[in-house]
Amino acid sequence: MADLYTQVDGDADDTYAVRPYxxxxxxxxxxxxxxxxxxxxxxxxxxxxxxxMTPEKKKILQLATGQYQSVxxxxxxxxxxxxxxxxxxxxxxxxxxxxxHTGGTAQDASTHDExxxxxxxxxxxxxxxIAAL
Amino acid sequence: xxxxxxxxxxxxxxxPSHVAPTVVKIVIAGGFAVGxxxxxxxxxxxxPLNTEAAMTEHSVxxxxxxxxxxxxxxxxxAMDFGRIALPGxxxxxxxxxxxxxxxxxxxxxxxxxxxxAVVLVDTxxxxxxxxxxxxxxxxxxxxxxxxxxxxxxxxxxxxxxxxALGLSPDTPLMYTDAREKSATKQALVAVVQLAMRRIKxx
Numbered sequence: 001m002a003d004l005y006t007q008v009d010g011d012a013d014d015t016y017a018v019r020p021y022x023x024x025x026x027x028x029x030x031x032x033x034x035x036x037x038x039x040x041x042x043x044x045x046x047x048x049x050x051x052x053m054t055p056e057k058k059k060i061l062q063l064a065t066g067q068y069q070s071v072x073x074x075x076x077x078x079x080x081x082x083x084x085x086x087x088x089x090x091x092x093x094x095x096x097x098x099x100x101h102t103g104g105t106a107q108d109a110s111t112h113d114e115x116x117x118x119x120x121x122x123x124x125x126x127x128x129x130i131a132a133l
Numbered sequence: 134x135x136x137x138x139x140x141x142x143x144x145x146x147x148x149p150s151h152v153a154p155t156v157v158k159i160v161i162a163g164g165f166a167v168g169x170x171x172x173x174x175x176x177x178x179x180x181p182l183n184t185e186a187a188m189t190e191h192s193v194x195x196x197x198x199x200x201x202x203x204x205x206x207x208x209x210x211a212m213d214f215g216r217i218a219l220p221g222x223x224x225x226x227x228x229x230x231x232x233x234x235x236x237x238x239x240x241x242x243x244x245x246x247x248x249x250a251v252v253l254v255d256t257x258x259x260x261x262x263x264x265x266x267x268x269x270x271x272x273x274x275x276x277x278x279x280x281x282x283x284x285x286x287x288x289x290x291x292x293x294x295x296x297a298l299g300l301s302p303d304t305p306l307m308y309t310d311a312r313e314k315s316a317t318k319q320a321l322v323a324v325v326q327l328a329m330r331r332i333k334x335x
Contacts, residue, residue: 036246037184037243038158038228038246039156040153040156042153068154068224070216070224070226072182072184072212072226073184075185076182076183076184079185082184082186101154103152104156104157104223106245106246118332122155122157123248123325123328123332125219125220125221125223126157129221129225130219130225130322133318
């Protein structure tokens with residue numbers, strides 16, 4: 001039988017103790033599929049709230065406590081694939097353990113038109129910001 | 134737990150007590166080892182991070198015993214990215230594309246909502262950037278092409294590169310040095326300016 005999860009680079013450090021899709025209860029795509037990888041996540045959970053949680057969820061909440069972390073950053077720091085982090089973050093938001101901010105992403109109607117285009121005023125601010133670096 | 138329809142908003146209705154930064158992103162594309170991570174690292178506030186996306190591939194082959202195997206395997210694709218904080222509570226993410234062409238379909242996820250893209254070119258391996266150029270042209274995504282001068286030396290005239298790549302005259306093309314913050318900055322400025330021109334032309 002084919003592995004459900006095969007590491008291609010064979011780096012021992014990257015080996016997961018648990019197959020990632022066991023962590024998400026076997027779910028791959030749901031509401032989380034639309035979660036932009038640059039969406040920011042912030043947790044306000046108390047340490048007590050972490051009790052009994054899976055290590056992966058606990059780690060995400062710890063990383064996002066008191067600071068904004070993008071879904072991509074959470075994936076990098078937890079060494080879990082992006083798709084897995086999307087599912088876990090969506091779950092945690094539904095359970096009210098963390099908040100997802102999509103300001104500026106394609107899901108934000110104030111910065112994007114209906115076809116996904118960015119607003120000129122936002123681009124002007126980005127341009128000024130980069131030019132001043 | 135019932136899953137939401139895919140078009141349902143993901144964010145919870147809870148309003149934060151303070152305002153989260155607004156995030157924007159620019160995609161950095163180009164062939165394998167063309168200097169994408171160096172480019173990102175030259176300007177990022179954080180050391181470039183690496184995230185993996187897992188995907189299922191359907192493969193058909195012949196096994197050692199001569200039988201035909203037909204199975205699905207999951208492989209991982211790595212993407213490097215960085216982050217720059219800009220004034221006005223703006224966070225700019227730079228996402229490097231996975232190097233291999235066969236993961237082009239993954240780019241849809243990367244480019245969704247992006248300002249535009251930088252295509253890094255190594256003139257020694259010009260063909261490596263064809264998929265990226267085709268991809269962004271085909272989808273109407275603003276992109277600039279930057280010829281990475283590895284030793285600070287330009288080996289080819291820009292107009293020769295434009296011709297070889299079949300770039301339209303209005304696609305910005307410039308030299309860059311992925312190690313230099315000032316050069317990286319110029320490339321990013323060019324992408325944003327192009328994106329703004331596109332909006333104004335509408």
